[in-house]
Amino acid sequence: MTAGLVTLGSLKVASREDLSQSITGPEATGCKATACGSSGGPADMDPATWARVKDHPCYSEEAHHYFARMHVAVAPACNIQCNYCNRKYDCSNESRPGVVSERLTPEQAARKVIAVANEIPQLSVLGIAGPGDAAYDWRKTKETFRLVSAQIPDIKLCLSSNGLALPDHIDDLVAMNIDHVTLTINMLDPEIGAKIYPWIFHDHQRLTGIEASRVLHERQMLSLDLLVARGILVKVNSVLIPGINDAHLLEVNREVKRRGAFLHNIMPLISDPDHGTHFGLTGQRGPTAAELKAVQDACEGGAKLMRHCRQCRADAVGLLGQDRGQEFTMDLVPEQVAYDPAARAAWRDWVAHEREDRRAAVAEAEAATRAEVAPQEQPLLVAVCTQGGGRINQHFGHASEFRIYEVDARGVRFVTHRRADNYCTGGAGDENRLAQVIRTLEGVPVILCARIGDCPRDDLAAAGIEAIDTHAHDYIEPAVAAVYRARKAAPAATRTA
Amino acid sequence: MALKIIKSQCTACGACEFECPNAAVKFKGESYIIDAALCTECVGHFPKPQCAAVCPVPGTCVPV
Ligand code: SF4
Ligand code: SF4
Numbered sequence: 001m002t003a004g005l006v007t008l009g010s011l012k013v014a015s016r017e018d019l020s021q022s023i024t025g026p027e028a029t030g031c032k033a034t035a036c037g038s039s040g041g042p043a044d045m046d047p048a049t050w051a052r053v054k055d056h057p058c059y060s061e062e063a064h065h066y067f068a069r070m071h072v073a074v075a076p077a078c079n080i081q082c083n084y085c086n087r088k089y090d091c092s093n094e095s096r097p098g099v100v101s102e103r104l105t106p107e108q109a110a111r112k113v114i115a116v117a118n119e120i121p122q123l124s125v126l127g128i129a130g131p132g133d134a135a136y137d138w139r140k141t142k143e144t145f146r147l148v149s150a151q152i153p154d155i156k157l158c159l160s161s162n163g164l165a166l167p168d169h170i171d172d173l174v175a176m177n178i179d180h181v182t183l184t185i186n187m188l189d190p191e192i193g194a195k196i197y198p199w200i201f202h203d204h205q206r207l208t209g210i211e212a213s214r215v216l217h218e219r220q221m222l223s224l225d226l227l228v229a230r231g232i233l234v235k236v237n238s239v240l241i242p243g244i245n246d247a248h249l250l251e252v253n254r255e256v257k258r259r260g261a262f263l264h265n266i267m268p269l270i271s272d273p274d275h276g277t278h279f280g281l282t283g284q285r286g287p288t289a290a291e292l293k294a295v296q297d298a299c300e301g302g303a304k305l306m307r308h309c310r311q312c313r314a315d316a317v318g319l320l321g322q323d324r325g326q327e328f329t330m331d332l333v334p335e336q337v338a339y340d341p342a343a344r345a346a347w348r349d350w351v352a353h354e355r356e357d358r359r360a361a362v363a364e365a366e367a368a369t370r371a372e373v374a375p376q377e378q379p380l381l382v383a384v385c386t387q388g389g390g391r392i393n394q395h396f397g398h399a400s401e402f403r404i405y406e407v408d409a410r411g412v413r414f415v416t417h418r419r420a421d422n423y424c425t426g427g428a429g430d431e432n433r434l435a436q437v438i439r440t441l442e443g444v445p446v447i448l449c450a451r452i453g454d455c456p457r458d459d460l461a462a463a464g465i466e467a468i469d470t471h472a473h474d475y476i477e478p479a480v481a482a483v484y485r486a487r488k489a490a491p492a493a494t495r496t497a
Numbered sequence: 498m499a500l501k502i503i504k505s506q507c508t509a510c511g512a513c514e515f516e517c518p519n520a521a522v523k524f525k526g527e528s529y530i531i532d533a534a535l536c537t538e539c540v541g542h543f544p545k546p547q548c549a550a551v552c553p554v555p556g557t558c559v560p561v
Contacts (some may be wrong), residue, residue, distance in 0.1 A: 077512035081553055103509075132510060139515075204516070204543050206550040 049262050052179060064350045065390040069125035070116055074144045075137030077136055078130075080162050080200040081218065083278035084239060084269055103131075106140050110147035114337045121347035125156045129182070135161035138169050145176055151339040152366040156180065160237075162214055163223035164202055170226045179226055183220060184237045187245055187256055190214040194246050198278070221259065228260035235263040240287045240295055241279070242269070253299040264299060268292050293416075358390045358475050365382060365478035366411045368412075372489040379408035380487065381415070382480045383441055385449035392471050392479055396452035404444060405476065407484040412477040438463045446483055448476075499536035499561050500546055504528045506557040513548035513558060522548060533561060 009245040053063070082265075105224065117447045125150055128134040134462045145157050158180035166173075168180070173181070187193040193213025200212040203445045207215055236256040238249050245252075253264050269286040271279045278284075383402040385394035403413055420433070420440040434456055441447065447465055450472040457467045471479035499521075502513070507528035514522040514529055519542075521535035531548070538560075539546045549558040 076508075076510040077515050077551075078510065078553065079551070137511070137515065201512075201516075201551045204547060204550075205545070296525070 001361045014054070014166065029099055044187050046383060049233065053262075054495055055228060062355075062390070063124075065386070065388045066122065066355065067124040068120055068122040069127055070113065070123060070126045071129050072112060072144065073103050073128075074106055074109045075128055075134045075138040075140045076103055076132040078133045078162075079136040079164050079202065080133070080212075081198050083196055083198065083284075084241070084280075086276040086280075092282065106143035106147060109144045110151070111334075111337050113148045113155075114151055114339045115334065115349055117155070118337065118340050121343035123344070125158060125180075126161065127158045130159035133161050133165065134159035134165040135169055138165065138172070142169075142176065143170060145178070149176070152341075154344075158182065160184065161223070162216070163220035164200060165219075166223040167219060167226055170230060173227075173232060174230050178232060180233045180257065181223075182233065182237055183223055183227075183261075185220050185224075185252060185256060186239050186241070187213065187248060188217060189248060190217055192219060192245055192248050192485055196348050215331075221255075223271045224259045224261065234261045235265060236261045237265045237267055239269050240266050240292055242285060242287050244289060246287070246291065246295060264294050266292065266299060298416070324347050337351075352390070358477075361475045362412070362477040365481040369407070369411070369481045369485055370409055372485050373409045374488075377409055377488045380446065380484050381406055381444045381445045382483060383418075383447040384480070385447070385474060388411065390475055390477075392448045392476055393471055393473055396447070396449040396467065399449065402441065402444075402447065403476070405480045407480050412480045412484075434459055438465065441465055448479055448483070498538055498540075499531060499533035500538060500548060500558050501531050501533070502529055502548075503557050503559065504530075506554045508554060510553065512551040512553070516547040516551050518542040518547065531558075538540045 066173045096134075112125055113123075126145075128141050128144060141159060148155060149157065157176065157178045159180040161180065163185070166183075177375045186196050190210045193216060194210045195215055197216060199206050199208045200213055200216050201207075202219070224234055224236075230337045232254075236252075238245070240246060240249060249266060252369055269279065269284070271277065271284055273280045273283075281396055326495035382405050384392055384400040384405060385396055386392055386403060387394045399420070401417050403417050404415045406415045407413075418440045440461065445465055446458065447467050448471055449467065449469055451469050452460075452467045460467045468483065471482065502522075506529070509524070509528050511524070511529065513531075514524065514553060517536075518539060519535045519537055521532045521537075522529050524530075546558065552558045
């Protein structure tokens with residue numbers, strides 16, 4: 001069992017200290033138990049929205065350290081064709097292309113969710129995304145939500161849709177208390193849409209060409225407006241397709257923000273001939289990391305972007321980059337499962353204290369940094385190995401992705417995560433792992449981890465990257481701030497000395 | 498007068514079952530099949546066979 005996840009077994013005997021121990025690791029020292037009034041969210045989100053998303057691991061970077069979400073694939077039918085999709089695999093909307101999820105009936109899915117909730121108390125969100133469109137295949141989506149929320153009333157329900165059929169079910173969505181919907185919107189201009197969507201099926205007809213994208217666009221805007229008007233939070237996903245909608249996404253960004261989307265997430269097209277998609281077969285490439293960042297940066301002043309989105313596979317289960325989905329395939333889920341709310345209640349109680357403690361530690365560290373480092377000092381990028389809990393608690397050798405923070409005298413900010421497996425970097429499969437990590441960490445001079453061997457430490461140093469494990473099991477932001485102070489505060493210290 | 502599903506191409510998405518006005522489409526084994534006795538090619542309901550119009554795989558819902 002990994003330190004980031006606490007099983008039911010440990011929760012049964014757990015005091016808060018046991019829980020602290022199991023998430024922070026054996027070497028952890030006691031927390032500075034200072035309570036703090038700072039319960040606010042990110043500066044760029046209004047408090048009412050933050051209150052609704054703060055426990056949502058897909059929407060709140062901070063929550064992703066404490067809460068898990070799971071998707072179930074119960075709605076495989078779709079009403080549009082996207083050029084980046086091959087129906088043999090999952091939808092690119094909220095999941096990794098080229099991956100096949102276990103398809104479940106609503107009854108099987110409900111059993112699986114309850115089995116997971118009993119085993120992984122961090123579970124807070126159930127999502128229905130691809131393959132298929134959750135709003136088009138609505139009867140199956142609705143039945144799944146009904147069965148689950150009958151047993152776990154406090155679980156948050158969310159779904160992803162292309163928006164074409166969603167307006168037909170808006171009353172149902174409100175009645176079922178669904179408060180998060182992800183709409184995938186790749187265009188406003190039907191001429192651009194025609195290059196992305198060969199056809200749609202709407203009102204009993206297959207429409208093609210510009211006509212198809214015109215109807216799709218109108219229905220997407222109607223969906224967005226209806227959801228916002230009815231108080232359902234809307235995140236918009238856009239797939240960045242170089243040469244087709246890259247510049248256009250800035251207009252999409254402005255429009256979805258104007259209409260009330262609370263987050264806009266730009267995801268890269270992932271294109272590979274092996275996936276058998278139209279784009280894959282015609283050689284349409286995905287964006288480079290720099291192209292993706294350029295569009296994300298240009299959009300930032302508009303809708304708030306979701307930098308931590310990792311395009312989890314649709315049936316992933318767990319915190320951060322972990323996937324325990326394989327432990328819960330249908331053949332491993334018992335025929336009869338009864339929901340036991342105790343574990344989730346204990347977890348929430350512990351997390352509430354832990355988050356306050358972390359916030360207090362962050363505020364303290366940021367105050368110290370402001371006091372010691374001149375405001376005009378250059379910011380520093382720092383990579384972190386973590387398995388969740390907001391702490392540096394992963395061995396360098398076990399990390400396949402790194403969370404990148406930027407720190408300056410104003411504070412510590414999560415920037416993005418970078419993966420060091422072949423998925424996002426496009427590296428060759430047999431590439432030396434360390435070389436790949438070094439390439440992944442380009443422009444990041446410091447990495448914090450729980451432990452690291454001497455050899456990789458030396459190799460990283462040779463590449464100009466300092467690996468630090470003396471902050472093992474500390475909270476991330478205070479450690480990052482301490483590293484920054486150590487590097488930048490020296491002249492000031494000399495002055496005052 | 499009926500359509501059939503080319504089993505080897507069917508992704509089992511179920512969209513055809515969802516759209517069929519005659520409940521002629523059923524899931525059997527690994528894929529969906531059309532009950533020829535119930536299929537009317539959508540005549541009287543819609544201008545075009547719905548299963549063929551919604552199916553994501555070209556040439557999968559075809560006349561018998
Ligand atoms: S042609 Fe129409 S009636 Fe026949 S199976 Fe397809 S949808 Fe049903
Ligand atoms: S719509 Fe096509 S792919 Fe989907 S189940 Fe029917 S025949 Fe199979």
